[in-house]
Amino acid sequence: MKLIAVTAGDINGIGPEVALKALSACKWPSNCRFVLIGNAGMLSLQARKFGLPVKSQSFSIWDPDGARLAWKPGKITASASRHAMHWVRLAAEGCMGGYFDAMVTAPICKEGLKKAGLKAPGHTEYLAEITRTKRFAMMLMGGGLRVILATRHIPLSRVAQSISRKNILEAIRITAEALPWLGCRRAKIGVCGLNPHAGDGGAIGREEKTIIHPAVLAARRAGLRAEGPVAPDAIFYHALRGAYDAVVAMYHDQGLGPLKMLAMDEGINITLGLPILRTSPDHGTAFDLAGKGRAREGSMLKALELACDLAGKKNPWRKK
Secondary structure, eight states: OEEEEEEOOOTTTTHHHHHHHHHTSSOOOTTEEEEEESOHHHHHHHHHHHTOOSOOSSEEEEOSSOOOOOOOTTOOOHHHHHHHHHHHHHHHHHHHTTSOSEEEEOOOOHHHHHHTTOOOOSHHHHHHHHHTOSSOEEEEEETTEEEEESSOSOOGGGHHHHOOHHHHHHHHHHHHHHTTTTTOSSOEEEEEOSSGGGGGGGBTBSHIIIIIHHHHHHHHHTTOEEEEEEOHHHHHHHHHTTSOSEEEESSHHHHHHHHHHHHTTTOEEEEETOSSOEEEESSOOOTTTTTTTOOOOHHHHHHHHHHHHHTTSOOTTOOO
């Protein structure tokens, strides 16, 4: 039996709604059960409001604290963020201890984390801290694309100075380690250029010549099937047609713009490098939709499906 933890996320966002909708949306395999970690009173309240079950043969609710929480749809509060991250920690510790086989996380709010005095900028870094992981990366999947980010949530003005041969090579390496786990045996990786036309031979920037191409060459010398830098306006077209199993993008919107255009409601994230399996929907708390019953559960559904699939396969970063 695969036991998968699902964290409810920020209670004032759409996390509880999409989790409840996705968990009750279909008949899950008999060998897969889910434990929704969150506040039982709040989840029951939202389930009643949206006409959803609070338990079934496939899932149950675990309320580790029994606290009384106020539901303030669309409001950013320190309390909601503190509870959301507490549930994430419990799920991660359960995975590390072997109780859970995977975890799926509903969205949290970065502004709320700051209000709560929490230093972690998001799920990815927090889980890396809990699991003492030094090498990690985000892989976004959807619409036939797999995208890895060489840099994550930083201002666009800092991207050029933040990319390096080391972090691009590391993104290629961790992607190559992940692809067989995801069923891609040949593991061919395309690497984006940073500038228009991939620098046009140095006429529109030199990062391709001085940083990206040397990183790709180093990956090839290590036996990895990497190609690039490829013009950013063409690489995703070629990836969709099978030229690449995954694309390493230099910055957030370079990679996620094409992916979200193809899979806005079904894109998902898997954190690479962790000794535990963690997936998530590729969207935020959507406070503007909170409490209205209109949030779409497609992305959460895909994240749950991937967790079910990968939970039975050997994690390349788990030592035992």
